[in-house]
Amino acid sequence: MGMLDSALLGMFLTQMMSAAAFSVIAPYYPSVASDKGLSGETIGLVFSCYPLAAWVTSPLIGVIATRFGRKRTFIAGALLVGVVTTAFALLPLFGYGMFTFLSFLQRLLQGVGGAAIGGASFAIIASGYKERMELMLGIQQSMTSLGMMLGPLIGTGLYYIGGFSFMFIALGCNFLAFIVYACWVLPQDKPYMKADAVxxxxxxxxxxxxxxxxxxxxxxxxxxxxxxxxxxxxxxxxxxxxxxxxxxxxxxxxxxxxxxxxxxxxxxxxxxxxxxxxxxxxxxxxxxxxxxxxxxxxxxxxxxxxxxxxxxxxxxxxxxxxxxxxxxxxxxxxxxxxxxxxxxxxxxxxxxxxxxxxxxxxxxxxxxxxxxxxxxxxxxxxxxxxxxxxxxxxxxxSKSLRPTIMQTLETPLYQEMVSAKKSELVINEEF
Structure with a gap:
């Protein structure tokens, strides 16, 4: 399929939609949260839960991918993001206390799912596309950035059609459809996993x-x-x-x-x-x-x-x-x-x-x-x-740069300076 085979296409599209689900809450969640009584500081903390959860989870992703498989890790993370994204539609039904609790919980779970998607896709690229790793990682990051840009745009259209809850239901259902495609096209995991060799x-x-x-x-x-x-x-x-x-x-x-x-x-x-x-x-x-x-x-x-x-x-x-x-x-x-x-x-x-x-x-x-x-x-x-x-x-x-630095030190001008310094030392010693 040229540069992108079906596996990469399925993986990248799923990541793009995951990034859209991450960014879509930015324009509309704060106003709903304010109506429920959340302060600006609390809303900021809700937003920060995603990178915090992903940061805490990331050291475990490699171990999980090794023990349970990269494809399973990717699909599990995508399912978690899809379910949580859809569940955001239920938030307006709750009062201040439950609304606040679910906001933090769902954003944390979204971060865990995002880390699983990102980590598994990194591992799939590193293993299956070694000769084109730089290019594939670049396309992956570009698709993620595209998703970040598309999230608010898609959300705006969906919001005007049906409001806050409709926006998340529609986005979540579409995302789950991408997961089905990813399940079909992602390669099966290689039989390399050994728990004692993680x-x-x-x-x-x-x-x-x-x-x-x-x-x-x-x-x-x-x-x-x-x-x-x-x-x-x-x-x-x-x-x-x-x-x-x-x-x-x-x-x-x-x-x-x-x-x-x-x-x-x-x-x-x-x-x-x-x-x-x-x-x-x-x-x-x-x-x-x-x-x-x-x-x-x-x-x-x-x-x-x-x-x-x-x-x-x-x-x-x-x-x-x-x-x-x-x-x-x-x-x-x-x-x-x-x-x-x-x-x-x-x-x-x-x-x-x-x-x-x-x-x-x-x-x-x-x-x-x-x-x-x-x-x-x-x-x-x-x-x-x-x-x-x-x-x-x-x-x-950097060891790889030391030869370049040494070449500089071996230039005729540098050698002449060293010789002059040695001559000066000899003269000083004679006196």
Whole structure:
């Protein structure tokens, strides 16, 4: 079927609908919750339950996928998301106490299901599409971003047709239909599972090579998530953007990300993926400088410059994220040859999710705190500077870059400087 076979298509469409189910509550749930008496702070906590539940669950996903199978894990997660999405339709029937309890419970369960879907799909790609892992992971992330954008749009149409409850019933039923298709086309699990040979996420966290790449994932998603709590206010206050139009700006990084996916997929493997990731860190720094923009260094305050920053943010994210998982899998397999490579792939998917959600959890509070203290323009640069600092650290600690550094140290100019220094030492010793 060309680039995407039926298994990938079923998996990606299910993920897209799962992302839509995640994002569809944003425009309409707060007003219903306010009518039930929930405060703004409580509503914010309900929204934060999804990434928190996914973060807590992610270290277990690799173990679950190994013991029970990737397909079963994916389908179980999708069913959980589908049932919970449909159950949101019942919320208006309850009073304050039960409404609050069910809101937290359903959002937590939705996060668990989302983590299972994401982890299982990572593992399926890492195992079955090793030669095209970067491209497939990029398409997967692009489909997820598309779902995030489509959720509010689909929800708006359904809401105007039948209201809050109808919206979730229609979306949930459609999602369950995608699950049926995924059950039909997803490949059966390989007979590799052995409970006594499971690779846990703790094993990978002790591997400095794997974790050094994992930190890049944390930084990348922290930069993206940093926009969530303050960027709309920044646009409406400084650039007179209407709140109804602010959501468009959040889609810009996703669009530029999707474009870079296909470019990276065509870059020859002879080009160092480590260097591509480091380039991504530098691009993210530039993106955060322009997203303000940082007028202290003379950049004019212009909405066009902000848009350029958002475009660069998507490019930087793609350059940093897409090579990460293949490198982590390869590094773990090299350092743990006594483990089944399939077990390692499952464990790396759990670690990847853990890093992804860690960044999503860290970004908003850090951004909100520093924006209140020093303003968004300065806060965005401060967050972006983390990319710069880690780029330097990663450059000088990555073994794959050491040959390049050594070549620099072996240039004639450097050798001449060393010889001159040695001659100076000899002269000093003579005196």
């Amino acid at each position: 690779v846990k996420i703790q094993h990978l966290m002790k591997n400095s090579g794997v974790m050094s790449v994992g930190i890049i994932l944390i930084i990348a998603f922290m930069n993206l998530a940093a926009l969530a709590p303050v960027f709309t206010e920044h646009l409406t206050t400084n650039y007179d953007v209407e709140k109804a139009s602010a959501g468009f700006f959040f889609t810009i990084p996703s669009l530029s990300y999707a474009c870079v996916v296909f470019i990276i997929g065509r870059i020859p493997q002879t080009v160092s993926r480590i260097k591509i990731m480091i380039l991504g860190l530098y691009v993210m720094l530039l993106a955060m400088i322009l997203a303000g923009p940082w007028i202290i260094i003379g950049i004019p305050r212009s909405l066009a410059i902000v848009v350029i920053g958002l475009i660069l943010l998507g490019i930087g994210l793609a350059l940093s994220i897409l090579p990460a998982m293949p490198i982590m899998v390869k590094k773990a397999q090299e350092d743990m040859p006594y483990h089944n490579s399939e077990h390692i792939s499952d464990a790396v998917t759990g670690l990847t999710l853990f890093c992804l959600y860690s960044g999503q959890i860290l970004g908003p509070p850090i951004s909100g705190f520093f924006s209140d203290k020093i303003g968004f323009e300065n806060a965005s640069v401060l967050i972006g500077s983390v990319s710069l600092i880690y780029a330097f650290i990663f450059t000088f600690t």
